[in-house]
Amino acid sequence: MQRRKLLTGIAAGSIGLTAGLTSISAKRTGKKNGQYQNPVFEPIFADPSAIRTDDGQYYAYATMDNWGSDRGGWHIVPIIRSTDLVNWEYVGDAFDSVPDWYENGTAEFVWAPDIAQYDGEYHLFYSLVDFSPEYNWEHQSIGVATADSPAGPFEDQGEVLQGSDVGVGNSIDPMFFVDEGSPYLIWGSFDGIYLVELARDGNGWEYVGTPVQIASDRFEGPYIIERNGWYYLFVSSGGCCGGPDDTYQVEVGHSRSLDGPYVNQRGEKLTDAPGTLVIDDDEQFGAPGHNAIVEDDAGRDWMLYHAYDRDEPGFVHGVPRRPLLIDPIQWRDGWPRVTTRTPSLYQRRPVDSR
Numbered sequence: 001m002q003r004r005k006l007l008t009g010i011a012a013g014s015i016g017l018t019a020g021l022t023s024i025s026a027k028r029t030g031k032k033n034g035q036y037q038n039p040v041f042e043p044i045f046a047d048p049s050a051i052r053t054d055d056g057q058y059y060a061y062a063t064m065d066n067w068g069s070d071r072g073g074w075h076i077v078p079i080i081r082s083t084d085l086v087n088w089e090y091v092g093d094a095f096d097s098v099p100d101w102y103e104n105g106t107a108e109f110v111w112a113p114d115i116a117q118y119d120g121e122y123h124l125f126y127s128l129v130d131f132s133p134e135y136n137w138e139h140q141s142i143g144v145a146t147a148d149s150p151a152g153p154f155e156d157q158g159e160v161l162q163g164s165d166v167g168v169g170n171s172i173d174p175m176f177f178v179d180e181g182s183p184y185l186i187w188g189s190f191d192g193i194y195l196v197e198l199a200r201d202g203n204g205w206e207y208v209g210t211p212v213q214i215a216s217d218r219f220e221g222p223y224i225i226e227r228n229g230w231y232y233l234f235v236s237s238g239g240c241c242g243g244p245d246d247t248y249q250v251e252v253g254h255s256r257s258l259d260g261p262y263v264n265q266r267g268e269k270l271t272d273a274p275g276t277l278v279i280d281d282d283e284q285f286g287a288p289g290h291n292a293i294v295e296d297d298a299g300r301d302w303m304l305y306h307a308y309d310r311d312e313p314g315f316v317h318g319v320p321r322r323p324l325l326i327d328p329i330q331w332r333d334g335w336p337r338v339t340t341r342t343p344s345l346y347q348r349r350p351v352d353s354r
Helices: 002-012
Strands: 035-037 049-052 058-061 078-082 088-093 107-118 121-130 141-147 155-162 175-179 182-189 192-201 204-215 219-227 230-237 249-255 276-279 285-295 301-309 324-332 335-338 346-348
Touching (some): 049 285, 058 107, 121 175, 182 204, 192 219, 219 285, 249 335, 276 285, 276 335
Parallel strands (some): 155 204
Antiparallel strands (some): 049 058, 058 078, 107 121, 141 155, 192 204, 230 249, 249 276
């Protein structure tokens, strides 16, 4: 499956290594006043999660990646900040080193963080990934770290759940959600997407009860929002990590209940069928996926996601070169989509009233 491709490629160290870190191709023209240009942050910012703070600033967090020696090398959950979703500055890393609580192998990677503010603290949920040659998928785990500020420093609080304990292989891609006062974890990959209730365990968290499957093994990277009495489950399908011609895309289903059933626009359950398409690739950007959503000052939803830029190398320093892109969500007949269902090169800027 998709994440296995990434691990194999990094382990071999042979997939198109290059030092090409240029930002925007000189051949692109046509941006008008009041527009921004994708990508909005480079060279790499995969699996983004984002939050807007009370002072109006946006913070985004990404998978651990190698930005190259001239950009600080490996960043263990890099944090960036913006006032307008377009201009971003690097703040620091959430971790100085990979958390060491994993007990079933060698955890070398921190993937797909999710940020949430809860009970006066910032909670950063993350995937702790075993990078053994066999890819120890049944024991992949999810942990949490906390901080008083979205910029950190984050203090690791250890394990939330382990795949082998809950019977969910490749337990990665967490998302924290509070529904009617109760906190939940949504997560999963090639064993399906699941939901389970959470409870505080000191400064950390533990799961309560039995996980409920809400989408099939077609998907990963779940992200849920609630709008007008509907829960919308955004999920990514296809291969993420083989380069710009890979098949990653974002799909969606909705439900009247957090625990489903989530259905596509044809009424088919996401446990059995694809979701409704939100965004797919085009001639400029390949394999868009793993999204988060925030609102601007006008109350408009914006999707943050990664994709490959076809003007740039597919891989840098042995890892997929997936910069950060943003696009506004359009709502049509109660369903979300990116305008053309493909990434924008140019788009009208988000509303910033400050």
